Structures are given as structure tokens and as C-alpha cells.
Amino acid sequence: MPKEGITPRAEDYSQWYLDIVRNADLADYAEVVRGCIVFKPTGYAIWEAIQRGLDERIKETGHVNAYFPLLIPKSFLMREAEHVEGFAPEVAEVTRGGGEELAEPYVVRPTSETIIGYFYAKWVRSWRDLPLLINQWANVMRWEMRTRPFLRTAEFLWQEGHTVHATEAEAERETLMILHDVYADFVEKEMALPVIRGLKTEKEKFPGALRSYCIEAMMQDGRALQAGTSHNLGQNFARAFDITFTDQHNTVQHAWTTSWGVSTRLIGALIMAHSDDEGLVVPPRLAPIQVVVVPIHKNDAERGPVMEAVARITASWKGRIRFKIDDRDNQTPGYKYNEWELKGVPVRVEVGPKDVEKGTVAVARRDIPGRAGKSFVAQEGLSERIEALLDEIQQGLYQRALRFQQEHTFAAATYDELKAGVERGFVRCYWDGSSDDEKRIQDETRATIRCIPLDQPGVAGSCIYTGRQTTQQVIFARAY
């Protein structure tokens, strides 16, 4: 039975999602600011966990953090033709400052390739300055027509990496390395979310990029969510911003740049991939609180021994397990169980008078809701058992999501099969069509090519639309 206040997932997926956001206390609508949300502490803590996991990997792979201005001269956007076409409709402008009309309007950054390109042009002189590997954690703004908490908001938080290289091959290597070693690794290992790594089609690529790679994840309604992208920008932005360097042979050359980003949209992915009718489900490795301890006592006589047991049990957890002792005395245990389940804490430990007596505790796992996931275990060796359980839950969530993805990915040989398949999940098929063909299919099915997967069969087949022979397979799906 679903929790009070949560519309069952099977009944109305979209409403279920919004109910989780509200009931897990992740965010509030900004109300007075169109299309924006307030990240409440529970939601922001998840973002901090995501930041931690990504920042570690970004730094391990040789990048450093920096910060560039929020405002960008409007003319900068115009310098790259595809870029301005892609972003102009959704930028917010600042036209006044200090009570006066500005000589040149600024835009609030929708992404920072342009302003960073301007500075990179100043900083890069020689091949010895390369590669330049910088990341920034920032907010950006895109005046989206339709917004949804976390999935698409007018203002969102993200990281955007911007690098400069001496050769095309090096830029390509960087683009793919980020995709694999930073994004896919993080999302799969920490968020327990299997992804498909692939290349975007011409129609779906980043405005101004040579090639865009992405990781695509499947949500529980079978729709796709782009969880991260990495772009090889070629020399497009280097030409637009005049990023040049002198090579070993004293020849001046345009540099090769990349950019890559993931955003607070990942919180939306987390919700839609793992949660259930009881509330949010957070994988243990990501969870800000991995274990919540609920002490149970009726009176002061019971309180002492129970709290003593709680202190003893958790004494060795510091630095090993992220935990919280919920000793609020103005809420009943039942209320607390429900609240922590809503918030997705992976494991709950209950300690009451009976446990003190028997040397046990009750352990409830969030991935198996209700009493079914609850068992009584000895206090002896509890820390180890909980660590093992957290690991088991982490693997279990990943396997469950992987199985779901596999069971909802369909091979299609005909257009009719494609149409049927995208109603329920991903469709994998041969493709040799044009951008126009892709657009027509989108109009007819609401599905788009999410990516050209990096792992290809290597044998030919016939294109689902044109019938031409090709070795290229793509993934079609409806996307968020």
C-alpha cells in the first residue's frame, strides 16, 4: 500500500514523481520565480553527495576547479553560429545596472563555452600550455518553456568542464575518458544506475559541437533520461574565440576544445530510477544518511538503558557508516519509520527495551519496504553486518535497475515494432536515416534517437526506416 500523500507509481507516474519530491522534502517550488525550485536541505544533501563523487573523479583525472562570471556579454553568444541558434531562444538578459541602461546587454549564462573561450584565448600561447583542464561548479539559467523539479528547471546547478588540447585525437580521448571514467563510472557505481554510452546524432548534438557523447539511463516508466554529456567541440569554439597556440614547429594553430557537464537533473534520475510508492530510495554509497537509528522507550526508566545500548552499538560507526540517531521525543516510532522511508534512508535500526534485554536490534532495509524487509539481528557483530547489508543493497539496486533496463529494451526490425517498443522502453535497431527521417519519426512516435551506442554488433542489417544495409544500430526512446 502506498504511503499517504503519494500517488501510486502505476496510476500516474508523473504525479508520483512530484509527490516523491514533495514528501521526501527534497524541494519546494520557488513560486515567486518562474520555473525555479528551492533545493531543501534533504535534496541539497543529495546534490552534495553527487558533487563529492564527481569532483573526486574530475580531480583524479587531472582537472582543477575554477570559476567564471555568471554574466556573459550578449555578443559572445553570437560568435558561434550553431551555438547562438541553439541557445538564443532560452537566454535571460540583463539590460540595466546601477540604475542605467547598459551599453551592451549581458546574458545570464546558459552554459559557459563562450566566456571561457574568451579567457582561454588569452591564456593559451604555446603547446606547452596544453592541455588546459578546468572544471567549474556553477548555476546556469535557461528560460525553458516547461519545467519540472530537478528534471528541467529554469535555473539549475551543474559542473561544466572545459578543456583545450593540441590535437584532435587528444580532444577526442578526453571527451571519451570523461564519459567513461567520470560520468558512467560515477552514475553506475555510486548512483546504482546502469547507463548506455553512446554518440548523439547530428540532430541531437550540442549546438556548436563536432560530436556529442552521452550516457542515457532508463527510468521506471521506460523513458530515457540523459544523465550526462561530453562534447568534442572540434575547433569550432577555438575559431570563434581565437584560441590559438604555437606548436613545436613554430606554427600557429587553432586548438581543439571539449566541454562536458552533468547537472542537478541527476537527482531527478535518482528518484525516477529507484524510488517506489513508499517514497525515495537512495543507494547507500550516495546516501547522506546510510543508517538511521530509532531508539524506542516508553518512559525514563527505559530511556536510560536504551540510549546506553544505542551509544554502545554506534560507538564504532564513526568514519565507517554515515548514521543519524533520531532521538526526537515528540514523535512516535511509527511516525519516524515512515518519515525516514519517505526520505530514502537505506537502513533503519530500531533499538527498544526488548532488544536491550535480548542483545538484539531490529534492522529494516529500504529496498524491501514494510515488514518484509525487517529482521532481528544480534548486537554482536552488527557493524560488519550493516556494512555488508549496505553493500548488498547497493548491488541489489543496480542489478534491479539493470534487469529492468534489459527487460524493457527491445530489438526492432520493422517500423511497427519500433512504434510498439517505444511505448514500453528502449528500442534498439539498425539505422541509416537522415535528420529529416528522425524528425518524422519523432512527430509520429514522440521518440527520438537517444544515442548511437558505443558497443556495436559489427554485422550489417537493414535500416528500420530506409531499408538500406548498415552496420549502425541506434537506441530510440521517449525522453525526459
Place this chain on the structure above:
RNA sequence: CGGGGCGUAGCGCAGUCUGGUAGCGCACAGCGUUUGGGACGCUGGGGUCGGGGGUUCGAAUCCCUCCGCCCCGACCA
């Protein structure tokens, strides 16, 4: 941008059709009893009815107008 919905206490809503001076649940405060799956009783506090204008003896309610938010769709790194 098209379609729909909503704006009344912190939150969720009723009241609007048929005008008579604002109510319910939750939350909140106090007291007491409770506490192993969303506790209960009693008492109490809290409202420019989205803004402006109009009609009327009288407007949450009728009329005009503006604004905002949400949902669906289209669009979309």
C-alpha cells in the same frame, strides 16, 4: 506557444452557481495521557479571501481587468 486547472490560515481544501460580513482537516501553542508501523483528549492562537477597478445598503461570492502558479501537449542540451 496551444489546451486545461487553480489562487480563501503555514499546508490541503469547502464556501462562489443562489451576495448577508469566513469554515473544515492537518500543522502550530498549552496541559494531560501516550510511544515496537503515520497517537489521543481538552483548550487556544492564526485570514489584506492573488492585485486593481466596478455594481450593490452590503462582495470570497456578480461584472471588468491585470498578475501569478501548477498540470498536459508542442518545443528543448
